Structures are given as structure tokens and as C-alpha cells.
Amino acid sequence: MSPPATRTVALAQVWLRQIAVLSLKEIRQLLRDRALFIYTVYIFTANIIIAAGGANNELRDAVLRVHDADQSHASRDLIYRFQQPRFRLAGEVGSAAEALRLLDRGEAQMILEVPSGFAESLRRQQLVHVQALIDTSQANTGYLASSYAARIVARYSEDWVERNIIRAGGDPRQMPAIRNELRVWYNPGLNNTWFNTISELLTMVTVACILLPAAAMIREKERGTLEQLLVSPLTPLQIMLSKLLSMMLVMLCGTTVAVFGIMMPFYGVPFVGSVPLFFALTALYAFTNAGLGLAAATFARNSAQVGLVVLLMVMPIVMLSGTWTPMESMPPWLRALMYLSPLRHYIEIAYGILLRGAGFGILWNSVLPMAAIGVALFALGLVRFRRQFV
Amino acid sequence: MKFERVFAVAQREWREILRDRIYFLLAFLLPVMLMLVFGYGMSQDVENIAFAVVDEDRTPVSRDYAHHFIESRYFSFQGYLPSANAADRLLAERKLRVVIVIGPRFEQQLLAGRSGQVQTLIDGTFTSSTRIIQAYVEAINLAASTGIQTGYLARRVGLPPERAAGLLHPVVLDVRYLYNQEVRSIWSVAPGLIMMILMLVPPLLMALSVVREKETGAIYNVCTSTITRAEFLTGKLLPSVTISAINAGILWLLATLYFHTPFKGSLLFFAFATLLYILCTTGLGLLISLLVSTQQAAMIISLVLSIIVSIQFSGLITPVSSLSGGNYAIAHAFPAMYYNAVAKGAFLKAVGLDVLWPELLLFVFYATAVFFLCYLVFHKRTRT
Structure with missing residues (x-):
């Protein structure tokens, strides 16, 4: 090798070693910052466990009250088909007015009204209408209640149909019907804990990726040690890179613990795709967010403020990127805007690899925008940092 | 003070x-x-659900069935697909959330008074919206199925449609949504x-x-x-x-x-x-x-x-x-x-x-x- 080339290699080695030493210092510092360290451990362990048992939009024990004007064997047969776990029969109401009052006070979620002459109409093969009053002030559970109720009534109906067809001179076996077999992919058992734990992990990875570098930077700023670093031979880029790399390492360790230590063994979350690809892209995601965290640190004066700034950044990102709610229901302008959110792309990547086994061939159109956003954000962080300190 | x-x-x-x-x-x-x-x-509104249809039957009856979904305000039709294999990839890429596969001989079976086979593939990643989608699909399927049955009874036994409907679904549930009528x-x-x-x-x-x-x-x-x-x-x-x-x-x-x-x-x-x-x-x-x-x-x-x-x-x-x-x-x-x-x-x-x-x-x-x-x-x- 020619002398200049050897010199470049040697310089690069020094440059890299400086970053390595500084990164090690960051990790040591985090281990000694008890509050932040405990918080970091918490978000990747206990927090995931809490989320696993968290909200699910299932219909469970919906309080049902009945206004049975018929009081016949047939009407009771229908009423007792509304069973737990979906519905909880909480007794009868005397009148329609009382039913409305109960709904107003939130003491019933659904009222079933069986008209008088119900059994008689059935016997005469006449159409009979049963009414369900449903409190939809919680929209989704309200819709599910109506859907399950419709299913129960349809099944009840079917039991009468067979008899009716025979009477009408038909053959019950000779009836056309459309059999629609529903097949749920990627989560066949519709296991809520898969969704809850993965979404929580993505949320917490985002929090860690922004908060940890921000905290590492604000620590130096608060104590005035940043000036020391700046008068050392280190460049601003090296200082930022070391914070980014060390915190990325911490976050990857946390993710490893969460995925392999909690989600897979305890909740049976599948890992269909490639493990190296997942971690490589998670590291890329960490890089994408670190710029935001470092920029946040330049806006704040102390660690409490940085907490607040990070909270204000993370909230819209997490709420609007499709972590917990489907993007389809958002207005087009917002969906277009959220294309700029790295999390929006990382969600595709994480769910794609974990549940669908997607490879790079499918994920590239999420990876490229995420990388581009990452470079832009890191440049923003670097520019803010230079402007403030150098 | x-x-x-x-x-x-x-x-x-x-x-x-x-x-x-x-x-x-x-x-x-x-x-x-x-x-x-x-x-x-x-x-949590579940709307604009991107879906496609694989029609292996290609008959008026199968197209009619697909239309039940295309006309629904919850679904957003992305087109017909040539085969179920194409659907696999689009589901994996998250371009589609639902694929409806209408089986071969769909029309023939129904006209003969047997059951026509349909398969619905749903992306289950988002469990809560998947549950709602299932409910939508079942409701639409029931309506389509009832329509076919009514027509069949009318042809076979000569029953007027209203009477046939009463026979097929003697009990009808009228749902009234209170407080949030549009859910x-x-x-x-x-x-x-x-x-x-x-x-x-x-x-x-x-x-x-x-x-x-x-x-x-x-x-x-x-x-x-x-x-x-x-x-x-x-x-x-x-x-x-x-x-x-x-x-x-x-x-x-x-x-x-x-x-x-x-x-x-x-x-x-x-x-x-x-x-x-x-x-x-x-x-x-x-x-x-x-x-x-x-x-x-x-x-x-x-x-x-x-x-x-x-x-x-x-x-x-x-x-x-x-x-x-x-x-x-x-x-x-x-x-x-x-x-x-x-x-x-x-x-x-x-x-x-x-x-x-x-x-x-x-x-x-x-x-x-x-x-x-x-x-x-x-x-x-x-x-x-």
C-alpha cells in the first residue's frame, strides 16, 4: 500500500476507535443513571407484559336487559341464547320508558324487545320483528353487539326455517346457500396479545430511540461536560454518532429481551421472517429517530424539559402512524403527511417480518423512505447541534 | 375577601x-x-377496507355476489385478480386487507339448490378491526345468500318473494342505534x-x-x-x-x-x-x-x-x-x-x-x- 493510503487507514482506525471509546462511556453513564436505566428496563419488560393484558375491542359481558311482552316458551328460548361471554343477561324491564332510562344512565348497553304475539306469529309463519336498542356511545363495541345479536337471531331463525320449508313442500336439503369460509391470515386465532405486545414494542422502541439519545445529550449539556468534549479532538459528528450507536445498542438489547424473552415464550408471538433482517432494520429505525432525539436536546435546557419535548414529539408520531388505529380511516391529507413519519414505515417492516415473514423484496418500499427520512433527520440534528455549540 | x-x-x-x-x-x-x-x-372506524375479488366462476351470479361487497360503504374495491396466488402477494404487501375468492361452479351449484363456495381471506394483523371486518363480511354474505334463497323458492315452489322471506327468516332483528346513530x-x-x-x-x-x-x-x-x-x-x-x-x-x-x-x-x-x-x-x-x-x-x-x-x-x-x-x-x-x-x-x-x-x-x-x-x-x- 502507498504511504498516503496507509495513513488514511490509520486515521480511520483512530476515528473509529474514538467513537468506540465514547460509546462505551455513554453506556456506562446510562447504567449509572439509575432512574433512566430502570425506566429503560421497564419499557422493554414489565410494560410489554402490562400491554399484553391491555385493551381489546372485544365485546365482553355487555349488559343486556330484556323487555319480553310475549312471555312464551319461544321468546324465552330466544332470550336465553344471549349468553356469556358476549352478553350478560341482567334481567327484565317493565316498559319501554324504563328501558330508555336505563340506557341513558348507562346501566344497560343493549335492550332486546320481544313483541307480544311473538310465538303466535312464528307458528303462523309470519314475519316477526324483534327490536334491539343499542347504546353506541362506544362505537365499535356497539357495532359488535349488533352484529352478534344479529347472528344469534339468524341462528334462531334457521331452526324454524327447516320446519317451514318442509311444510311449504320443499326439501330442506335442497336449498341453495352461499357458504363463505372466513380465513384470517397472519393471526388465525385473532390473538389480541400478539397485536398488543407488538404495537407496544413498536411504541416503546420509538420512545427509546428518541428519548435515550436526547437524554444522553442533555446530560452533557446540564453538567457542562459538552464543552469538554468540544475542545477535545472529537468532531461534532463523532460525538453524535457515539451517542447514537451506544443508545442503538441499548435499544437493540431491549428489543431482544422483549421479543425473545417475553413475547415469544410467554405469548406465543410468532417470528416468521428473518431475524437478522429484523434487527438490521430495527437498527436503521433507531438511526432514523436519533436525529429527532438529538434535535430535541438542542431545544431543551434540562432533563425535565427534554422529557416534555420528547413527549410532544412521540405522541403524534405514535397516535397517527397506524400503531394502534388503522390508517384507512384517516383523511387523505393526514395519511399523506404521515408518510413522513418513520414509524409508519417501521410498522410495515416489523409486522411484515414478525407475522407475515416478508423479506426485503416486499419491504424495500418501506425501507427506502425510512432511510431517506433518517438521513434528513440526522442532518437536522447535526445542524441544530453545530449551530448551538460549535 | x-x-x-x-x-x-x-x-x-x-x-x-x-x-x-x-x-x-x-x-x-x-x-x-x-x-x-x-x-x-x-x-377506530373501519372504513375504506382495500379488497379485491378472485372470480373463478365468471358468471352473472358470481359477479352479482361480488357487487354486494363493491357497493358496501365500508369496502374499497381495488379490482379483480386473476388468481389466488396474486392475492397472496398483495396481502403480504399490505396493499389489500381482504380478498374474496369465489369458487368455480358457483352459479351452477346455487341454481341446482346446493351451496356455493366462497372463501374470504382477511389480514388479521390488526385484531380489533379484523373482528369488525368479519362482522361486515358475514352480514353481506347473509344478505346475498338470503337473496339467492328467496329467488330459488319463488322459482321452485312459486312463493311470492315476501312470503319466501318470511319462511326463510321468520325472525328479523331491527337494530336501533341510540346516541350515535351512524356508529x-x-x-x-x-x-x-x-x-x-x-x-x-x-x-x-x-x-x-x-x-x-x-x-x-x-x-x-x-x-x-x-x-x-x-x-x-x-x-x-x-x-x-x-x-x-x-x-x-x-x-x-x-x-x-x-x-x-x-x-x-x-x-x-x-x-x-x-x-x-x-x-x-x-x-x-x-x-x-x-x-x-x-x-x-x-x-x-x-x-x-x-x-x-x-x-x-x-x-x-x-x-x-x-x-x-x-x-x-x-x-x-x-x-x-x-x-x-x-x-x-x-x-x-x-x-x-x-x-x-x-x-x-x-x-x-x-x-x-x-x-x-x-x-x-x-x-x-x-x-x-
């Missing part, structure tokens, strides 16, 4: 707020931002958000106010003046309550005009109840401010407290009735849960004072108690 002195404190406080640009921005921007972010972020998510979310934001922002703003004076030492001016404790506290509360009341108005406008949530109750009742609620939450912020000595601590305590109370223990996401023992008690110890009932009642249920008077009475009691507690905690003579 002398009004001039209360007014003087309030005026001074107001000036300070106007001069602190970040604080002022936070006071008016934060509520609006929270409303927009959570308004969109918590809407729109945002209708249920918006009132809850007003509760959440008014639990979050007023205490945050208030928590900083007394601590700021403690940090700068300006509190000693108050301690050495002739002003009484009650006058000082009232003067401190007034500007914050005013700001929060204006915010409540802005939030109400956002909910009704921007998110189109219906407001069915009495505005006067709602305004009055909201003012009482703001007094309660601002009072909590004042209490925090009196108890701690740094702005950092005040900010963190008030934020953590209000986030936990307003999100976990208010009925915003999970109904209070499903909380267990200790959590149930915590929920009842804060005004958020009661105001949630008030907001939902006033917006959606058109109920007012006749049903919700206990909640109102509770706010009055709560605000008085909090203010009294502040009075007890605040001393002009600092302990040394």
Missing part, C-alpha cells in the same frame, strides 16, 4: 402569562394539538377527549404558577404583603380558569364543527358543568404547585397524574365498571370519570340536569374541598 386585591393578583398573573411566550403558546396550542392528534388517532367512532371519542384535555392542560398550566414564584423568590413579596391567603389563591386561580374556559370553548367548537360530533343536550348545562370541572382540575394543579418546590417536579407530577387518571381511570377507553377493586376506587376519587358521563350525556344522549345533577353536585363539593385543602397547605409564614 377584598375584590380589589384578588383582582390585582389576577392582573399581575395575567401579565406574566402574556409575557412568557412559550407558556402562552402552550396554553392555547397544546389543547388544540391534543384534540386533533387524539381525535384522529383514537378513531361513528369520533362521535364517541370527541366528548371523552374534552374530558381528557381539560384534565391534562389546566393542572399543567396551574402547577407552574406558584412554584415559579417560589423559584424566583417572588413569593416573599406575597408573604410580606397584607393580602390574605384566600385572596392570593383566588387571584392565582382566576386567569388559569379563564384560559381553560376559553380552551373549553375552542374544544367544543372543534368537536362540533370540525369533527361534526352532534351536540344534543343543553349548552347552558354543559357550559356550567364544564366550568365546575375546570375549577376542580385547576384546583388540583394549584395543590400540586403548593406542595412541590421546583417547576420540574410540578410539571412531571401534574402530567403523570393527569395522564394516568384521564386515560386509565376515566372510562375513556375501558368502562369504569370493568375496573377492579383498587382501580375502581381511584377512578371514583377524581373528577374525570364523572365529567366523562357529563360530556357523553350532553353530546350524545341529550340528558341534562335531570339525570346528571349528582355529578354537578359532586363537582361543587370537589372544587370546594380542593380549594379548602389548598388554603390549609399554603402558609405565608414559611417553615424554617
Whole structure:
């Protein structure tokens, strides 16, 4: 090798070693910052466990009250088909007015009204209408209640149909019907804990990726040690890179613990795709967010403020990127805007690899925008940092 | 209590707020931002579901079946696909959420009075919306199936369609949705958000106010003046309550005009109840401010407290009735849960004072108690 080339290699080695030493210092510092360290451990362990048992939009024990004007064997047969776990029969109401009052006070979620002459109409093969009053002030559970109720009534109906067809001179076996077999992919058992734990992990990875570098930077700023670093031979880029790399390492360790230590063994979350690809892209995601965290640190004066700034950044990102709610229901302008959110792309990547086994061939159109956003954000962080300190 | 002195404190406080640009921005921007972010972020409407059809039959009957889905307002048709294999990839790429595969000999089977086979592939990644999609698909399938059966009976046995329908589905369930007739998510979310934001922002703003004076030492001016404790506290509360009341108005406008949530109750009742609620939450912020000595601590305590109370223990996401023992008690110890009932009642249920008077009475009691507690905690003579 020619002398200049050897010199470049040697310089690069020094440059890299400086970053390595500084990164090690960051990790040591985090281990000694008890509050932040405990918080970091918490978000990747206990927090995931809490989320696993968290909200699910299932219909469970919906309080049902009945206004049975018929009081016949047939009407009771229908009423007792509304069973737990979906519905909880909480007794009868005397009148329609009382039913409305109960709904107003939130003491019933659904009222079933069986008209008088119900059994008689059935016997005469006449159409009979049963009414369900449903409190939809919680929209989704309200819709599910109506859907399950419709299913129960349809099944009840079917039991009468067979008899009716025979009477009408038909053959019950000779009836056309459309059999629609529903097949749920990627989560066949519709296991809520898969969704809850993965979404929580993505949320917490985002929090860690922004908060940890921000905290590492604000620590130096608060104590005035940043000036020391700046008068050392280190460049601003090296200082930022070391914070980014060390915190990325911490976050990857946390993710490893969460995925392999909690989600897979305890909740049976599948890992269909490639493990190296997942971690490589998670590291890329960490890089994408670190710029935001470092920029946040330049806006704040102390660690409490940085907490607040990070909270204000993370909230819209997490709420609007499709972590917990489907993007389809958002207005087009917002969906277009959220294309700029790295999390929006990382969600595709994480769910794609974990549940669908997607490879790079499918994920590239999420990876490229995420990388581009990452470079832009890191440049923003670097520019803010230079402007403030150098 | 002398009004001039209360007014003087309030005026001074107001000036300070106007001069602190970040604080002022936070006071008016934060509520609006929270409303927009959570308004969109918590809407669980399942709409615009991208779906495609694989029609292996290609007959009028199969096309007719596909049309049942294409015409539904919940589904967004992306086109026909040549084979189920193409569907696999599009599902994996998340371009589609649902694929409907109509089996071969669909028409032939149905015309012969046998069952026609259809398969629906649903992306199960988002479990809660998948459940709703399943319900949509089943409802549409039932309607289509009934249509076929009615036609069949009419042809075979010569029954008029109405009569055939009575035979096939003797019991019909009429569903009446109360309070939220269109079952729109945002209708249920918006009132809850007003509760959440008014639990979050007023205490945050208030928590900083007394601590700021403690940090700068300006509190000693108050301690050495002739002003009484009650006058000082009232003067401190007034500007914050005013700001929060204006915010409540802005939030109400956002909910009704921007998110189109219906407001069915009495505005006067709602305004009055909201003012009482703001007094309660601002009072909590004042209490925090009196108890701690740094702005950092005040900010963190008030934020953590209000986030936990307003999100976990208010009925915003999970109904209070499903909380267990200790959590149930915590929920009842804060005004958020009661105001949630008030907001939902006033917006959606058109109920007012006749049903919700206990909640109102509770706010009055709560605000008085909090203010009294502040009075007890605040001393002009600092302990040394």
C-alpha cells in the first residue's frame, strides 16, 4: 500500500476507535443513571407484559336487559341464547320508558324487545320483528353487539326455517346457500396479545430511540461536560454518532429481551421472517429517530424539559402512524403527511417480518423512505447541534 | 375577601402569562394539538377496507355476489385478480386487507339448490378491526345468500318473494342505534377527549404558577404583603380558569364543527358543568404547585397524574365498571370519570340536569374541598 493510503487507514482506525471509546462511556453513564436505566428496563419488560393484558375491542359481558311482552316458551328460548361471554343477561324491564332510562344512565348497553304475539306469529309463519336498542356511545363495541345479536337471531331463525320449508313442500336439503369460509391470515386465532405486545414494542422502541439519545445529550449539556468534549479532538459528528450507536445498542438489547424473552415464550408471538433482517432494520429505525432525539436536546435546557419535548414529539408520531388505529380511516391529507413519519414505515417492516415473514423484496418500499427520512433527520440534528455549540 | 386585591393578583398573573411566550403558546396550542392528534388517532372506524375479488366462476351470479361487497360503504374495491396466488402477494404487501375468492361452479351449484363456495381471506394483523371486518363480511354474505334463497323458492315452489322471506327468516332483528346513530367512532371519542384535555392542560398550566414564584423568590413579596391567603389563591386561580374556559370553548367548537360530533343536550348545562370541572382540575394543579418546590417536579407530577387518571381511570377507553377493586376506587376519587358521563350525556344522549345533577353536585363539593385543602397547605409564614 502507498504511504498516503496507509495513513488514511490509520486515521480511520483512530476515528473509529474514538467513537468506540465514547460509546462505551455513554453506556456506562446510562447504567449509572439509575432512574433512566430502570425506566429503560421497564419499557422493554414489565410494560410489554402490562400491554399484553391491555385493551381489546372485544365485546365482553355487555349488559343486556330484556323487555319480553310475549312471555312464551319461544321468546324465552330466544332470550336465553344471549349468553356469556358476549352478553350478560341482567334481567327484565317493565316498559319501554324504563328501558330508555336505563340506557341513558348507562346501566344497560343493549335492550332486546320481544313483541307480544311473538310465538303466535312464528307458528303462523309470519314475519316477526324483534327490536334491539343499542347504546353506541362506544362505537365499535356497539357495532359488535349488533352484529352478534344479529347472528344469534339468524341462528334462531334457521331452526324454524327447516320446519317451514318442509311444510311449504320443499326439501330442506335442497336449498341453495352461499357458504363463505372466513380465513384470517397472519393471526388465525385473532390473538389480541400478539397485536398488543407488538404495537407496544413498536411504541416503546420509538420512545427509546428518541428519548435515550436526547437524554444522553442533555446530560452533557446540564453538567457542562459538552464543552469538554468540544475542545477535545472529537468532531461534532463523532460525538453524535457515539451517542447514537451506544443508545442503538441499548435499544437493540431491549428489543431482544422483549421479543425473545417475553413475547415469544410467554405469548406465543410468532417470528416468521428473518431475524437478522429484523434487527438490521430495527437498527436503521433507531438511526432514523436519533436525529429527532438529538434535535430535541438542542431545544431543551434540562432533563425535565427534554422529557416534555420528547413527549410532544412521540405522541403524534405514535397516535397517527397506524400503531394502534388503522390508517384507512384517516383523511387523505393526514395519511399523506404521515408518510413522513418513520414509524409508519417501521410498522410495515416489523409486522411484515414478525407475522407475515416478508423479506426485503416486499419491504424495500418501506425501507427506502425510512432511510431517506433518517438521513434528513440526522442532518437536522447535526445542524441544530453545530449551530448551538460549535 | 377584598375584590380589589384578588383582582390585582389576577392582573399581575395575567401579565406574566402574556409575557412568557412559550407558556402562552402552550396554553392555547397544546389543547388544540391534543384534540386533533387524539381525535384522529383514537378513531377506530373501519372504513375504506382495500379488497379485491378472485372470480373463478365468471358468471352473472358470481359477479352479482361480488357487487354486494363493491357497493358496501365500508369496502374499497381495488379490482379483480386473476388468481389466488396474486392475492397472496398483495396481502403480504399490505396493499389489500381482504380478498374474496369465489369458487368455480358457483352459479351452477346455487341454481341446482346446493351451496356455493366462497372463501374470504382477511389480514388479521390488526385484531380489533379484523373482528369488525368479519362482522361486515358475514352480514353481506347473509344478505346475498338470503337473496339467492328467496329467488330459488319463488322459482321452485312459486312463493311470492315476501312470503319466501318470511319462511326463510321468520325472525328479523331491527337494530336501533341510540346516541350515535351512524356508529361513528369520533362521535364517541370527541366528548371523552374534552374530558381528557381539560384534565391534562389546566393542572399543567396551574402547577407552574406558584412554584415559579417560589423559584424566583417572588413569593416573599406575597408573604410580606397584607393580602390574605384566600385572596392570593383566588387571584392565582382566576386567569388559569379563564384560559381553560376559553380552551373549553375552542374544544367544543372543534368537536362540533370540525369533527361534526352532534351536540344534543343543553349548552347552558354543559357550559356550567364544564366550568365546575375546570375549577376542580385547576384546583388540583394549584395543590400540586403548593406542595412541590421546583417547576420540574410540578410539571412531571401534574402530567403523570393527569395522564394516568384521564386515560386509565376515566372510562375513556375501558368502562369504569370493568375496573377492579383498587382501580375502581381511584377512578371514583377524581373528577374525570364523572365529567366523562357529563360530556357523553350532553353530546350524545341529550340528558341534562335531570339525570346528571349528582355529578354537578359532586363537582361543587370537589372544587370546594380542593380549594379548602389548598388554603390549609399554603402558609405565608414559611417553615424554617
